[in-house]
Every structure is written in structure tokens, then in C-alpha cells.
Amino acid sequence: MSKSIFVRVGLALIVLSLAGFGGWMFSLPSATAAKEAPPVPQEETAAMLTALKPAVRERPLVAIIGINDATETTDYLMPTGILRRADVADVVMLATGPGPVQLYPALNVEPDATIAQFDAALPDGADYVIVPAMSRDDDPAALAWLKSQAEKGARIIGICAGAKVVGAAGLLDDKRATTHWYYLVEMLKRSPTIEYVPDRRMVSDGSVTTTTGITASMPMMLTLIEAIAGRAKAEAVANDLGLAKWNARHASGAFKLTRPFATTVLANRMAFWNREEFGIRLEPGMDEVSLALVADAWSRTYRSSAATFAVAPDAVETRNGIRVIPDQSGRNWPEDRQVPTFSDRKPAEALDRALEAITARYGKSTTSVVAMQLEYPRQETVR
Structure with a gap:
């Protein structure tokens, strides 16, 4: 990538x-x-909320991973900002190595910890791992850490082209998924057993959720907040963000x-x-x-x-x-x-x-x- x-x-x-x-x-x-986004059946929405409900901690732990040399700006920062303003989970920004995370196409930030420091402090792992788009899909440290977190029971959320990273870790094999429109063909070529789901901004299959392009992280985080803390809390955060509505509707065409x-x-x-x-x-x-x-x-x-x-x-x-x-x-x-x-x-x-x-x-x-x-x-x- x-x-x-x-x-x-x-x-x-x-x-x-x-x-x-x-x-x-x-x-x-x-x-x-020129196509209107089709409606999403209520049972599909309910199934996604059920799949995203926390399984272990009463107050979940969310880890957002980035690689130091180039992680997508909004994919990395928007989930952090939205979840922290909701105050329904503990949220940590991680990097694969020491030092700042250079975001792309803009901004440079200090992460909270490295993945090694996180593992040492929290050997049981996170409840949720959010995976932004990265400058490459084959970073060995990122892929190994994702696999280990999945094995420990973390729910994995691939934001935008972060779905390609999740796929490269083998976590999307034989699953339904989506990603940014520009990278769809590449993702399916590299992970041919993925079943692409059109006309959805977010797709859940088992313990893995993926989204379409960059701005989809906003409805995705609101959906996660609803799964953790209920509809009223999600609506309050949505109002704070300036959103009247949010859901999985999407016109892929x-x-x-x-x-x-x-x-x-x-x-x-x-x-x-x-x-x-x-x-x-x-x-x-x-x-x-x-x-x-x-x-x-x-x-x-x-x-x-x-x-x-x-x-x-x-x-x-x-x-x-x-x-x-x-x-x-x-x-x-x-x-x-x-x-x-x-x-x-x-x-x-x-x-x-x-x-x-x-x-x-x-x-x-x-x-x-x-x-x-x-x-x-x-x-x-x-x-």
C-alpha cells in the first residue's frame, strides 16, 4: 500500500x-x-450491535494501533477523539515503535505507548482494537500484534483501508467485509476469500468489523458507543459531533x-x-x-x-x-x-x-x- x-x-x-x-x-x-443508499434492515443493525457488545470488562479497553512512519490522520485521531468524549471506555493510542506517529496526509502526534509497553502492562489484551489505514499492509510488528490480540479475544475494527491490514493478518479470511472504494480490488486480490458487501458503510462478521472510507469512522464509533453504553449515550455524542442521524447506509455506486x-x-x-x-x-x-x-x-x-x-x-x-x-x-x-x-x-x-x-x-x-x-x-x- x-x-x-x-x-x-x-x-x-x-x-x-x-x-x-x-x-x-x-x-x-x-x-x-446517481443512486440512493438502500435501507438497512433493523435486524442487521441489531446483529451488528450484538456483535460489538463488550464481552469482558464492564468498562472496555480500546487500543488504536498505528505505525510510526505513516498512519492515516483521520482514521487514527477521530476514533480516539469520539470515544474519549463519550467516556464509555478507556482508549489508548499505540505505535509499533518508540517515538511519534507521523500521520498522513497531515499532523504528527505522540502515542500513549508502544505495543510492547501495552503488552507488558496489559497481557490479557484489549477488548477492541481499531486498525487505521497504514502506509503498508505488511508491517511485521503490526500484523503479529493484531493476530495476538485477536487470539486473546479482542474485537477488531478495520477503519477504511485498515481493512487491508486486517486482511493481511488473516483475520478476514472467509468473512464478509468492506473497505475504501479505491482499495477494494486490491484487498480482494490479496484476500480472495473475503465476501465483499456493497452499500454498507460498516460490516460486521463475527469478531471483525470493517468500514468504507475515511469519514465512516464517525458512524462506526457512534455504533460502537451504542453497543457499549446504549442508544441515549450514542445520541448525545452524535449531537455533540453535529450529526442528526447515523447508520450503515451507503451508496457504493x-x-x-x-x-x-x-x-x-x-x-x-x-x-x-x-x-x-x-x-x-x-x-x-x-x-x-x-x-x-x-x-x-x-x-x-x-x-x-x-x-x-x-x-x-x-x-x-x-x-x-x-x-x-x-x-x-x-x-x-x-x-x-x-x-x-x-x-x-x-x-x-x-x-x-x-x-x-x-x-x-x-x-x-x-x-x-x-x-x-x-x-x-x-x-x-x-x-
């Missing part, structure tokens, strides 16, 4: 264009299927590689002289979910990237205890090159505002590219 869709798609399209395969682009569909997507990525990538870097000011107590979503979105335009800055080089602690290391310190960022995280808005609204700002700067086609990478169903009333 490459660093991210951001790099992988862009480079692939440039290579194809320079190699004279421009006709390939015209073979792509001109639009995604709305997410695929299209001609407009490919041409926009190629045009933005080729215009390297117009690339911009925007600064995000780190403030103690800021909302980490909004921070992750905004930084992720601005770093997926193929025209811009997001970096963080603070007065001092020390890590800045967010609302729910995530320690973010600033990319730059000791100087202010130019005002015209700063982007807000919309501290006066709820996280779901902050993402919408960021996408509106991207549209104003780069146009609707670039915003569509960002939303497609995030697998964000902007046209649906249910996020």
Missing part, C-alpha cells in the same frame, strides 16, 4: 498521461451512479474512479508551481476531531497541504488528551495562509465549512475530489 490515495492516484495519472495513455482517461465513466476525478487530479498535480501550504494554529483544548477533518481535507486537494504551528515546539494537548506536535514553532503563520478549524462549530459542520472554503479557492471539481477520497456522502442527509 502506498502512502495514501493522495500520492498513489496522482502519480499513477501523471505516469499514464506522460506515457501517452490519455485515451485511458476517456474510458472512465463520466459520472458516478457513488464512489468510483471517474473521468472528472482523474482529470482534476491530473490538472492539480501538474500545476506544481501553484501548490500552497496552509497553517493551522494549535491551541490547547482544541477539538481533535475537527482538527483531523480540516487538516485531512486541505491536504487532499492536490493543490495544497496543511501544516501546524504553535508558539513553542512542545506538543499541544487537545480537548481529549491527544498530544499534537507542531510542524513549526516560534513564528506566526501569515494570516492569508491560515485555515481555521472552526472552533465555534461542531466537527461535522467544520468539515462542511472546510469543503466550502476549498470550493471557494479551487472550485467544485477539486472539492469533489476531496470528498471522493474521504468517501464522504455530501449529498445524503445521513453522514
Whole structure:
């Protein structure tokens, strides 16, 4: 697996264009299927909640694993921020090795512990292990640890392309699953016994759950909260996030590689002289979910990237205890090159505002590219 869709798609399209395969682009569909997400039967929802209920501890322990050199930003931070604000479980952010976790496409954070430290302190393992997308699927330490946690009885939740990591660990063999639209073919090629389930943002089979693209971690965490602490608690957290509803509904046909997507990525990538870097000011107590979503979105335009800055080089602690290391310190960022995280808005609204700002700067086609990478169903009333 490459660093991210951001790099992988862009480079692939440039290579194809320079190699004279421009006709390939015209073979792509001109639009995604205009399809409404089908309803999810109530019994299917109930079965997922049952599968996700904690089996051992009254207050569950959730471990979120990342590799140090590149773990997907929102996959790693959003589950942590949402579960900690719910306060229904103990949540630890882990890394395969010592030192910070460089997230992709933006942000750098200090984990709570390494997997070795976690194992030494908690030999019985976690109740839940959340697996984000990573820069590669074959990290030996990550795969061995996932297998050991599964053997100890942990429920495994693969977020986005983290499903490929779960599959590489052999934990999806002969199971029903989903993943980010761009990596679906690759996942099924590497793990051919997986039964792909379309039109679902999350799929549970036994002790393993997988989701579609990046923004699916929000309804996934709300579903987990409901399984642990009940519907009322999940609704309270959803309101805090700015979500009126959440469920497993998903229109898979709305997410695929299209001609407009490919041409926009190629045009933005080729215009390297117009690339911009925007600064995000780190403030103690800021909302980490909004921070992750905004930084992720601005770093997926193929025209811009997001970096963080603070007065001092020390890590800045967010609302729910995530320690973010600033990319730059000791100087202010130019005002015209700063982007807000919309501290006066709820996280779901902050993402919408960021996408509106991207549209104003780069146009609707670039915003569509960002939303497609995030697998964000902007046209649906249910996020």
C-alpha cells in the first residue's frame, strides 16, 4: 500500500498521461451512479450491535494501533477523539515503535505507548482494537500484534483501508467485509476469500468489523458507543459531533474512479508551481476531531497541504488528551495562509465549512475530489 490515495492516484495519472495513455482517461465513466443508499434492515443493525457488545470488562479497553512512519490522520485521531468524549471506555493510542506517529496526509502526534509497553502492562489484551489505514499492509510488528490480540479475544475494527491490514493478518479470511472504494480490488486480490458487501458503510462478521472510507469512522464509533453504553449515550455524542442521524447506509455506486476525478487530479498535480501550504494554529483544548477533518481535507486537494504551528515546539494537548506536535514553532503563520478549524462549530459542520472554503479557492471539481477520497456522502442527509 502506498502512502495514501493522495500520492498513489496522482502519480499513477501523471505516469499514464506522460506515457501517452490519455485515451485511458476517456474510458472512465463520466459520472458516478446517481443512486440512493438502500435501507438497512433493523435486524442487521441489531446483529451488528450484538456483535460489538463488550464481552469482558464492564468498562472496555480500546487500543488504536498505528505505525510510526505513516498512519492515516483521520482514521487514527477521530476514533480516539469520539470515544474519549463519550467516556464509555478507556482508549489508548499505540505505535509499533518508540517515538511519534507521523500521520498522513497531515499532523504528527505522540502515542500513549508502544505495543510492547501495552503488552507488558496489559497481557490479557484489549477488548477492541481499531486498525487505521497504514502506509503498508505488511508491517511485521503490526500484523503479529493484531493476530495476538485477536487470539486473546479482542474485537477488531478495520477503519477504511485498515481493512487491508486486517486482511493481511488473516483475520478476514472467509468473512464478509468492506473497505475504501479505491482499495477494494486490491484487498480482494490479496484476500480472495473475503465476501465483499456493497452499500454498507460498516460490516460486521463475527469478531471483525470493517468500514468504507475515511469519514465512516464517525458512524462506526457512534455504533460502537451504542453497543457499549446504549442508544441515549450514542445520541448525545452524535449531537455533540453535529450529526442528526447515523447508520450503515451507503451508496457504493457513488464512489468510483471517474473521468472528472482523474482529470482534476491530473490538472492539480501538474500545476506544481501553484501548490500552497496552509497553517493551522494549535491551541490547547482544541477539538481533535475537527482538527483531523480540516487538516485531512486541505491536504487532499492536490493543490495544497496543511501544516501546524504553535508558539513553542512542545506538543499541544487537545480537548481529549491527544498530544499534537507542531510542524513549526516560534513564528506566526501569515494570516492569508491560515485555515481555521472552526472552533465555534461542531466537527461535522467544520468539515462542511472546510469543503466550502476549498470550493471557494479551487472550485467544485477539486472539492469533489476531496470528498471522493474521504468517501464522504455530501449529498445524503445521513453522514
